[in-house]
Amino acid sequence: MLGMALFLSNAKQLRAVLEQGPSSQYYSMLVTLISISLLLQVATGILLVLIARLNLNEAEKQWRLNQLSNAAGTLVFITLAISTFITAFGVRKTGFLAARTSRNPL
Template sequence: MESEREIVDLQPGNPTARRTQPINLNHYATKKSVAESMLDVALFMSNATRLKAVLEQGPSSHYYTTLITLISISLVLQVVIGILLVIIARLNLTQVEHQWRLNQLNNAATALVFVTVVINVFITAFGAHKTGFQAARASRNPL
């Protein structure tokens, strides 16, 4: 026995109308890709800030080379992910000939996001912030 549930149309200006058409999967996928891109931009900005902090600390800091390498790899991966997401957003999911390619691109983007997250865990673990003497000196003399 089916339960009757009201499915609300999400079209602007018609908040209580019943849905007469199925969801537009292409529109849904595009919004999903845009949301992922915004998160990618936020992580990109965070890594740029971390890179600046490591460069300000200089080569004498612990893990300098490791952090520069990890942050650089993360930034490159984020650019590649961003390009993949733009391609995914531009292809039409409702066209059958694009579906296999979109699935492969989505799988690649997901794998790269996972690798980027793992790299950023290591970046956080190695620490890219001012500590000890440098932090005390910076707080007394911000210039």
């Protein structure tokens, strides 16, 4: 569920960056980082499905499962690191929500 929450959060951030347009200061970097993060999350999901389909009780598949599990863990770590950079450079609200929030903080 946390993976899905991060995926949806990145999708919303990508939408906000695209709404701001290329005139924003970190536009190309944010679009690139968010896109990479989304692709890594999809790749991680595919790896996890592959891991779930393989039988751990078969000795010849255990080494392969271990390698796939390590790859999935590495992709998760890289995704979280990229998401940290996305958050550090920030995505500002635009449009109706930004105007509404600035006028009425409650």
